[in-house]
Amino acid sequence: MTSAKETHDVALAETGSPEEAHLVLVPKPSDHPRDPLNWPSRRKYIILGVLCLASFAGAIAPLSAQLNLEGQAKLYHKTTLQESFANSAALAGMAGGPFFFAPIAHRLGRSSLIFWCILFTLICQIWGALMTHPGDYIPFIISRLFTGFFGAVPTVLGPRVVTDLFFLHQRGRAFTALHMSFLFGTIAGPTISGFISAEAFFPVEFWWTVGLLGLTLICCFFCLEETGFDRMDLERNPPVPLSFLENRLVTFFFGRRVVRPDSWKNTVSPVNTHMVKIGFTPFLIGICPVTVIMGLFTLISFGFYVGVNALTPVWLQKPVAAGGYGFTLKQNAAFTFSHWIGIIFVLILGHHLNDRLPLALARRWNNGVWKPEYRLHVLWLPSLILNPIGLGIFGAALQYHLHYMVLALAVFLVTIGSLASVPVTVNYVVECFTKYPAEAGIVIGAYRIAYGLTISFYINPWVDAVGVGWVYGMMAFFAVLSFFFVMLLMWKGHAIREIQFTSLASSEEGEKLMD
Template identity: 50%
Template sequence: MATTESVEVASDEKDSGVINNVASKLDLKTLDGGIILIPQPSSDPRDPLNWPFSKKVTIVSTLFLALFTGFSAPFCGQLNIQQQAALYGKTAVQITYFNSAASAGLATGGYVWWPLSKKFGRSSVIFWTLFGQLAAQIWAPLMTGHGQYAPYLVSRYFSAFFGVTVSILGPRYLVDMFFLHQRGRAFTVLHLALNFGASAGPTFAGFVAANAYWPVEYWWSVALTGFTIVIVFLFLEETTYDRKDGAINRTKPDSWVKDRWETFFPGTKVASPTPWAHVAQIAITPFKIAIAPVLLIIAGFDTISFGFYVALNALTPVWLQLPVKAGGIYGFTVTQSAAFTFVHWIGFVVGLLYGHFFSDRIPLWVVVRNKGVWKPEYRLHVLWPTNFILMPLGLGLVGIAMQYRLHWAVMAIAQLFVTIGSLVSIPVTVNYICECFRTHTVEATLVLNSMRLFLGLSINFYINPWIGAVGVGWVYGMMAFFSVFAFMFLIALMIWGHRIREMTPFRTSDSEEGQHVLAERQNHGF
């Protein structure tokens, strides 16, 4: 239950190193534990910050399902590559180009769906893009002709093009519904669906098609997408709310049917009337944000850390299934490859638990030692154990296992470490960027999403020349060193984050930097 108490807001810029225009005592709503609610909620029950926790959980669960569906569908055929290689007359590595086609769809779709969401509402865009993904999932298993390799790749592009929507628009729901001290856990839960979907899709498909012809592996995804459409229609709600004085916000109609109609069909009832000319201007905004140094630094880190995870997922089935007589190490069957992906599931559980217990607690622990004043960079300290230690160690172990032909258990442990690092890093960096660009959350997320996919998009095309130049062991060994180098970007932000954000073309005051997160004279045990 929230209480109201008077707190002193730090205004000494020299002491705190932050901007703070508040010089007097304010009455701010806090939790009983002394954590100040940021942003301050209004007294309106329509304000998403005031919604019951059960309602927030329902919306996050719906977004989780939609995001899981969106990222599992494009990668369904990741394991059954030998049958496809024989059908299309391609090599196993060439078949993995569909991962690059899917990554291209993930990197580009948001640039269409974000501006349209301003015209029709976020929920409506999520709902209708699921129909596009449904069509793409039906398209793929019908491409069984010898000359239909290219159309098959195109189907994977469009499956991802439509499936990326929630990863772009979803973070805004979280920022609308949750307070600053809750967002770490909320982002961890939602982005679990992203990594889990990309891994579980191949797992399910591998077991379904282990003893059958490959097209059958897509039909379970068709059913899941149809089910997700129904769930989104029943439970997803728009969270847009303007807290400025005098703002006019939508009142939900008493009729549930009318509310669903206004949310998903005309669309403009839940979004501010936006002329098409303004939609075009909105579409340009992400390209302006893309030149912000803080975003480029985070994107550089994500491009390396997440890109190597995508590359590892795409290429591991090739290494596992390559026959021993052809120079392979393990000679796994499709079923064995599908079982191997449960390593990623274990990594997701570990990463989820870590994020749940530490993604908010560590930043608050740092806040206590910095006079209770918030800086977005405190979020990044969560990544020290997972991305400075575990991820480089995991990539190095992959290289050692491949170079010295070690037991598959070594490869499994390595994949576990990389998975944990990837799962933890995405929600933390997305949350950080959202807090740096509070009034441009979706645009910043869109740019970050696109940039981090570039490496995963391209690596399949040059992995063989890279291996030929340095050997497979050193390919992954170099990845390990590159991931350590990428973490140096985060260290730079931890030290000079405020100055770097000052160089952005958008105002630093869009962030929540400088706000007092903790009431004074409280005993905080983080």
């Protein structure tokens, strides 16, 4: 058994910073050995690592066909723009699936649901790989929809697991690892698939992901654990078998036995009122002013990145005479390394700043007392400066057909500017609704994807109306304006957070983080 004091000592030892030498643990752990906050660091990081792998694999699967548009177009007798609708379908599934699965997680358990959703993602990936006849265009699109529907679940349930396992001063790095794994999957998947399928029939780009998903399933089975725990009433936590095989069977095949009873009460009634309430919670969170304001920023800031990422293959593979760069599939796959470099930069930046900067601001400005808005100050450089500059350069490169390395620089800057905001915004909204972290993550994720999944349908008329340079130039101006939403929360976040449903209100503001 690990005591709360031992947990406190270990957590302080892990900070490795003199400034954090007197951190107070928030939330306060119990003395129960089953409390995830008391688990050894190695156990926590193994669970986080498998969760990151599940997020990575779940993101790779739906978008693995993103680059090989020409091969799909020839088979299905469609244009490359029509083939890009498969990516929009995948994004739609990634946005919608979590709304369906969030209530079920309360009933069956987080780990169990992640395991089964990875399995169904694998099945849908095989479905897509078998769509090899000219008349399979619609089933192929539907396979992408359902792959996204199941594949996004690990990332959306991740915030719940992160808040179960980690203290407030550790969450910034944990959220960075989780969401960078997911976002790296959206980038690495198309890159690897592009190289694999460049000289082959395009369904081969699905088969390698089946192996990755199978490996992920094995890791989930051996390493994931149910992290839900009631610290207020210890007697309500169900017993968990100690033997390995029985523990695994109970967790993944009979998940209700390891889930707190309050998560699935009223099951004898024809209508499970608790489940209905949980199902509506994301929508209630979505209309709270703090979520709307942060969501509008996210929709614009990250939505432009999705638009750039989804349509870059179209611009690169267009013939030079049509205003494109005439790239082959291999050249297009190589170009995506500009995203890789950007996301590695974001990962390093987030690891060093996403916890340390907010803690430093709390110490300097508020005598060590916490406010969720301190997390938002990480966004000044990436969101206000780098993202708009990158969008402007991207538009200029396409307008004047500048060298493709200029285009790569633009993509690098947009990648940093947009992706750096993801873990910060999710972490902030989760800490505004600490009782419902998964539901808060669902809402901000839907805002994040909403713009990007529709852009394929109207980008051409927009380009025809104002020219490609001004399309992305306007995006740059909108990105700057969207940062005013963040500044509003920095200024009046406390007052705005109080304008919400009383049953949802929950944050850690006012907690003393430093002795």
